[in-house]
Amino acid sequence: MAAPPLLTLQDIALTFGGTPLINRADLTISPGERTCLVGRNGSGKSTLMKIAAGLVEPDNGRLFLQPGTTIRYLAQEPDFSGFSTTLDFVEAGLPPNESTYRAKYLLESLGMTGAEDPGKLSGGEGRRAALAQALAPEPDVLLLDEPTNHLDLPAIEWLEAELRGTRAAMVLISHDRRFLSALSRATIWLDRGETRRIEQGFSNFEAWRDAFFEEEERDQHKLDRKIVAEEHWLRYGVTARRKRNVRRLGNLHELRQNRREVRRPVGSVSMQASEAESSGSLVVEARDIAKAYGERTIVDGLSLRVMRGDRLGIVGANGAGKSTLINLLMGRLAPDSGQIVLGTNLMPVVLDQARATLEPGMTVTEVLTGGRGDSVTVNGQSRHVIGYLKDFLFTPEQARTPVSVLSGGERNRLLIARALAQPANLLVLDEPTNDLDLETLDLLQEMLGDYQGTLILVSHDRDFLDRVASSVLVSEGAGRWMEYAGGYSDMLVQRGQGVEARTVTAKKGSRERQSAAPAPQASAKPKLGFKDQHELKTLPARIAKLEAAIVQLKTVLDDANLYARDPARFDKATAMLAQAETELSQAEDRWLELEMLQAG
Template sequence: MALPPLLTLQDVALTFGGTPLITKAELSVAAGERVALVGRNGSGKSTLLKIAAGLIEADAGRRFVQPGATIRYLPQEPDFSGFETVLGYVEAGLAEGDDPYRARYLLEELGLGGEEPTASLSGGESRRAALARTLAPSPDILLLDEPTNHLDLPAIEWLETELKALRGALVLISHDRRFLETLSKATVWLDRGVTRRMEEGFSGFEAWRDSVLEEEARDRQKLARKIAAEEDWMRYGVTARRKRNMRRVGLLQDMRRRLREERRAVGQVQMTASEGETSSKIVIEAKGVSKAYGGRDVVKDVSIRIARGDRLGIVGPNGAGKTTLLNMLTGALAPDAGSVTLGATLEMVTLDQRRESLDPNWTLAEAMTGGRGDYVMVGGQPKHVASWMKDFLFSPEQVRTPLRVLSGGERGRLMLARALAQPSNLLVLDEPTNDLDLETLDLLEELIADYAGTLILISHDRDFLDRVVTSTLVAEGDGRFVEYAGGYSDMVAQRGHGIGPRTVSPAPRTASVKERAPEDSPEHAPEGGAETAAPREKKRKLSGSEKHQLETLPRLMAALERDIAKLQGALDDPDLYARDPARFEKLTTLMGNAQAKLAQSEERWLELEMLREELDGRGGA
C-alpha cells in the first residue's frame, strides 16, 4: 500500500514578466521517497523547488503539506547575513528538540571547524556550511538544489553516503549524473512548463525522455499530414464549390497553431570545435616537476608524457595541486625543479574555472567578437555571431543582451562558444561542466569524442570523466600524482577506492574525523579563494562532542521512551478520535516524531559505541 504524500503540488502555474515559466506542474513526495527533478537550464526547476519549499507563491494551483511534516530547503546561494561564524549559521537552522551536537558533527565531517567567519567563505566552504545547516535537523523532506556545486570528489562521495543513510524523503536537482543515479528512485521531468513523472531512478530517464520525444515527433508528423490534406481541400474543394466552409478553415488554423506551439520545444545545442594544425606526436613531456609554496609540496616529482590524441583527466580534492600541475604542464607556470617540454606547432585553447573576467555591460555579440563587427571566425571561416550563438542555445534576440543578466548556465555556454571558436590542437578544460545542463553535457562529450586534437581535463564529474578520458591522473596527497589507465571507474577499480580515504567497505558515518588539507597556492587558486581541501583519514580519538553524545544519549533515549509511553496511553482511548479529532492528530504527529527521534538516537549511539570499541582496540593493538 502506497504511503500518503507528505508534500503535494497540483496544477501549479507561474508567469515571469508576462512569459509563462510553469504552466501545469505537479509534484508528490511521500515519506522516504527519493525524487530527481530534471530539466534544461531555465526550465523552472529551481523555481518549482522554491514553490515546494513555500518560498514562492504560485499564480495558480495548490500546495499541501501534511501537518507536522518538516521541510528543509538547500538554496544555490545561501544567505549568511546576520551570522558571524559558520557554527552560528548552522545552529540557527535547528528547531526545538533537534540534536544540537549534530551541527558540530556535520561540520566536522565536511571539513569545517565552525569558527570560520561567514564573510570570508569560499564557494566550496559556503556550500558545505549550507549543507550542514540543511541536514542538521533531519527533516521529513529535503529539497536540495544543486548540492554538489563547488564540492570536490571526496565531499560528493561523502554526501552520497550521508543522504543514502537518511530516512527522510529527498527531492534533488543536480547536473551530476552519477549523483542522481545513486540516490534517485523516481524522476520528475519539467519540460516546457509541464511535469511528467517516471517511477524509476535517473538511470532510466534518458531512454524514457527519448521515447517521449519520439512519440511527440510522430504525433507532429500525423498532424502535419492532416494539415496537408486540409490544405489540399482548401485549394481545390473551396474553389470548385465557390463556397468557404468556415468551420474547416477554423480547424485548419487551430491545427497550425497547435503545430507551432509543439515545435516551440527547446532546440539542441550544436557544438563544433575549430581544429588547428596537427601537433607533434609528443604534445607535452614533464620530467620530475615539483612546486612548493610556504614549505609545502604542492606538486612533487611528477613525470608524465602526453601524446597526440590523448585524453587525460586530472582528479583530486580541492587544494591538492591540480591547477598548479596543469599550469606547469601548459607552460603557464615555471616549476621549481624538473622540466616541461611542449611539442612543436602547438595551438592551445584553455577554458578555466574562473570563466575569465568579462565586462558585465558587454553584449553577447561584443563578448564573442571583441566589439569588432558581427562575425566570428570558426574553423577559419567567418560565421555570423547570431548563427554561432544559436548553436549554443542562445536565441537571436539574446545577441544584444548584456552579460550581467545571464544565468550561470548561460555564462558557461558563452565561455564554451568563445573557446571553441578558436583553432586548436590542444584543448585544456578546467571544470568545464560547471552550470551546464545534461543535454549540453551530452553534446560537449560528443564534441570531445570528435575532436582530433589532445585534451587535458580537470573535473569532479565522475560520469563525464568516464565518458571522455583515456587515462586518469590522481592526486595521491603530499604533492604526488599517479596515472591510471581509463576513466574514473577504471581508476577506482585499479586503485581499490575513490578519491577519499581508503576503506574496505562503507564505513559508519562517524568512522573518521575530517581535517582541512592545506590549500593550493594562493597565486593560482580559483577565483573566490581556495576551496576547502577534502578531509583525510588520520589516527584519532573520540572528539569532545562525540564523548558528550555517548554520555547523554542514553538519558535522552530513556526520556523519549517515557514520552512515547505517555502518548501511547492517551492514544489507547478508543473514543479519542470521535471526541477530539484535532487532539488525536496532534498526538499521532508527536508520537511519530518521538519514535523517529528515538530510532535516530539509538542508531547514533550504536555508531559511537562501535567507533569507541574500534578505537580502543586500535589503541591496544
Template sequence: MAPPILKLDDIRLSFGGTPLLAGAGLQVELGDRICLVGRNGSGKSTLMKIAAGLVEPQSGEVFRHPASTIRYLEQAPDFAGHTTVQAYAEAGLAPGDDAYRVTYLLEHLGLTGEEDPARLSGGEARRAALARVMAPEPDILMLDEPTNHLDLPTIEWLEEELRKTRSALVLISHDRRFLEKVSTATVWLDRGVSRRLDRGFGHFESWRDEVLEAEELEQHKLGKAIEREEHWLRYGVTARRKRNVRRLGELQTMRSAYRGHQGPQGSVQAKVSEAQESGKLVIEAEAITKSYEGRAIVSSFSMRVHRGDRIGLVGPNGAGKTTLLKMLIGELEPDSGTVGLGTNLDIATLDQKREDLNPEDTLSHYLTDGRGETLLVNGEQRHVAGYMKDFLFQPEQIRTPIKNLSGGERARLMLARIMAKPSNLLILDEPTNDLDLETLDLLQEIVSGYNGTVILVSHDRDFLDRTVTSTLAPASPETPDGRWIEYAGGYSDMLTQRKGAQDERRRLGKQEKSRSDATPTAPEAGKNKSKLSFKQKFALENLPQEMAKAEADIAAREQKMADPALFTKDPTGFNRLAKELEKLREDLTRMEEEWLELEMLREEIEGAG
C-alpha cells in the same frame, strides 16, 4: 498510497513573453527521492523555490502539510549575523534537533566550524549551507546543485548520507552518476509543463526519447488530419447551403493546436575550431616539484603528453590538481624540475572560476572581443546572433549584459567563445559546472572527437569515464603527499586498477604474516602422517614453476595496460586484459597459499622424523 506532504498543481508563472511555467506540478510523499531535470532556463530552480515557499506562482494550487518541515539549499547563502560557520549551521536547527549533527556534517564536508563566513570561498559557502539544511533532517530536503564545488570523496560521502536520510529528497544536479545513485523517481520539466517517471534517473533518457518520439508522431498525425479536413471543405458535399459549422470549428481548433505546438528546446549545435596540428610531443615534465608552506603538492613528477591524449585530473580539494595543471602548461614555474612544451601549440582554456567573464560585457562584445558583429569560426565568417543561436541564446540577447545570465548560461557562453578560437590543446578546469545534461552531452562529444590534446580537471565521474584516455590521481587520496600516478582509462578504470593494487598489497602482507607466524610446533599432523603423499610432493615441486609463470603473465598484462592509448584504441581489449589480470592474481594467491601450507607440512614431517 500515502497522502502527499507537498503538492503543486497547475503552477503558472511568466516573466513576460513565453511562460516559464505553464501548468507544472510536483508531488512529494514521505521517502521520495525525486530528481528534477530539464534544460537550463526551463524553470527547475523556480519550481523548487515555489515548493519551498520562496516564490509565489501567478496561479495554481500549492499544498504543504502543516506539520511537515522543509529545508532548501540556497545558491547564495546569507551569513549575516553569524560570526562562525558553526553558528550559521546551528541556526538552522529546530528545538529538539541534535546539535552534534552539525559538527558531524561540517567535519565530513571539510570545515572546522570556526571559519569566518565573510572569508569563505564559493565552495566553502556551499558546504556550510549543506550542513545547515541537512542537520535538522527535515521531512523534505530540497537541494539545488549540491555537488558543485565538492570533490569526489565528498560527493561519494554525500551520496551515502542522502541514501540513509529519512528526509524525502528533491534534487537538481548535472551530475549523472550522483542522480543515478540517489534518485528513485524523476520529474521532467519541459516547455513549462512537468511529467513524472516513477523510476530513477538511470531510466530517464530512454523514457524522454520515447515521449518525444510519440509527440512527434502525434504532431505528424495532426498535420495529416488537417489536410483531410481542408480537402473536405474544398471538395466535400456541395449541395448543402452551409458548410458543416461544427466540423469547421474543429478544423480551426486543430490548426491552432498544430501552429501553437512548441517542439522541445533545440540542442546546442557547435563544433570546436581546430588549429594546425601540434607536434607529436605536446608536454614533457621531468621530476617537477611544488610545495606551499612546507607541504608537498607535487613531488618529483614526470610524464609525457602526446598529441591526441585526453587526460583527466582527479583528487580531493586541496590535493593540487589545478597547481599541477598550471605547471604542465607553463603557467606556473615548478620549484625544481623542468617542463617543456611542444611545437605549434594553440591553447584554449576554460577556467573553473569563470574569471574571463566581465559581468558588464554584453554577449556580443564578449564573443567578438569588441570587433563588430561577426566572428571567424572554422574559417567562416559568422554573424554573432547566428552563432549565439547555436548555443541556445536568443537573438534579442545580443546586447544582454553577462551579469544578467544564469550560471548555466554563463558556462554555455564561455564554451561558445572557446569553440570559436582555433586550438590544438584544450585546457578545461571543472568544465561541467552548471551545464545541463544536453550541453554536457555536446561537450562530451567535442572532447571525445577532438583531434588535438585535452587536459581536464573534473569531479564528474560519468564525464571522465566517457571522455578521457588516462587519469592522473594522487597516490594517496586520503592523505595527499605530492605523489601522482597516471592510470589508463577513466575514473572507473582507475578505481579498478587501484583495487587490484590494494589486493596485491594485502596478499603480500598476509603472506609475510603467515611466514612470521609459522613457528615450529609439535608435529600433530605428523602423528597421523609420516610423509607427504605423491600428489602433495608433486604440487610442492611444480607450484614454484607455475607461480613464476603466473607472475610473468601478470607482468606482461600490466605492461600492456600501462599504455594510456590502449583504452582509446581497444576498450574491449582493455577490459578483457583487466579481467584476465584479476583472475591471474587470484590464481597466484591460491598457489602461494597452497605452496606455503605444503612447505610447512614438509618441515613438520621432517622435524618429527
C-alpha cells in the same frame, strides 16, 4: 495502507515578465521518497523547488503541507549576515535544545572547521556551509538544488553515503548523472512548463524521455501529412462552381492552429570546436618535476607524457593542486626542479574554472567578438554573432545583455562558446560541467569525442570522466600523482579506492582532521573466486541476450501507431527497454571489472 503525502503541489502556474515559465506542474512528496527533478536550464526547476519550499508564491495552483512536517531547502545564495562563524550559521538551523554534535560533524565532513568567518567564504565554502545547515536538523523533507556544485570527489561520495542513510524524503536537482542514479527512485521531468513523472530512478529516465520525444515527433508528422492532404483538396478538389466547403476549410484552419501550438522541445545546443593545424606528436612532457609552496608540496617527482589525441583527466580533492599542475604543464609556471617540454605547433585554449576571463561589464556579443563588429569566425568561416549564440541557446535579446546578469549556466555556456570559436589543437578545460544541464553535457561530450586535438580535463563529474577521458591522473597525496588508463570507474578498479580527502587543520597546534569521510583502503590484489569465474564465463551470453531483447523492443516501438492503438503496450515496452538498457550497461561494466581483475 500508504502513508499520506508530506507535500503536494497541484496545477502550479507561474509567469515571469509576461512569459509563462510553469504552466501546469504537479509535485508530490511522500515519506522517505527519493525523487529527482530534471529539465533543461531555464525550464523552471529551481523555481518549482522554491515554490515547494514556500519561498515563491505561484500565480495559480494549490500547495498542501502536512501539519508538523519540517522542510529544509538548500539555498543557492545563503544569507550569512549576523553570524560570526560557520558553526554559528549551521547551529542556527537546528531545533531548540538539539545537540551541536551533528553540526560539527557535518562541517568537518565537508572540509570545514566551523571557525571560518562567513563574510570571507569562497563560493564553494559557502555552498558547503549551506549544505551542512540543510542536513543538520534531519528534516522530513530535503529540497536540494545542485548540492554537488563546488564539491570535490571525496565530498560528493561522502554526501551520497550520508543521503542514503537519511530518513528524510528528498527532491534532488543535479547535473551529476552518477549522483542522481545512485540516489533517486522516481523522476519528475519538467518540460515546457509541465511535469511528467515516472516511478523509476534517473538511470531509466533518458531512455523514457527519448521514447516520448520519438512518439511526439511521429504525432507531429501525422499532423503535417493531414495538413498537406487538406491543402491539396482545397486547391484541386473544388467543384466546377468553385464553392468551398466551409466546414473543411475550418478544419484546415484548426489543423494549422494545432500545428502552431504543438509544444516543441526547447532548442538544443549545437557545438563544434574550431580546430587548428595538428600539433606535433608530443604535446607535453614532464620530466621528474616538483613544485612546493613553503612546506606544502603540490607536485613531487612527476614524470608524464601527453601525446597528440590524448584525453587526460585530472582528479583530486579541492586544494590538491590541480590548477597549479595545469599551469605547470602549460608552461605558465616554472617547476622548482625537473623540466617541462612543450611540443611544437601548439595552439592551446584554456577554459578556466573561476570564469575570471569574463568581464562583468561586457555584453554577450562583446565577449565573443572582442568588441569588434557583429560577426565571429568559427572554423575559418564568418558567422553573425546572433546565429552563433542561438547554437548555445542564447536568444537574440540576450546579445546585448551584460555578463553580470547571466546565470552560472549561461556564463559557462558563453565561455564554452568563446573557447570553441578559437582555433586550437589543445583544449584545457577546468571544471567545464559546472551549471550545465544534462542535454548540454551530452552535446559537450559528443563534441569532445569528435575533437581531433588533445584534451586536458579537470572534473569532479565521474560520469563525464568515464565518457570522455582516455586516462586519469590522480592525486595520491603529499604531491604524488599517478596516471591510470581509462575513465574514473577504470581507475577505481585499478586503484582499489577513490580519491582521498585532503586534510584541514582546525586551529594552530590542533590535530589534523579529514575533510571528508576517508575512502576505503585498498586491499590486497583481489583474485577471482569460483563464483566470479563462473560469472565471467556466463556474462557474454547474458550480454548477447540483452542486446537481442533491446533490438526486439526497439522494433516494437518503431510502430508509429502503437501508442494510439495500445498505450498500455507502448508504456510496457518503453519501461522494458529502459530496464534492458540499464541491465546491459551494468553487465558490460561487471564484465570489464572481472576481466581487469583476472588480468591483474
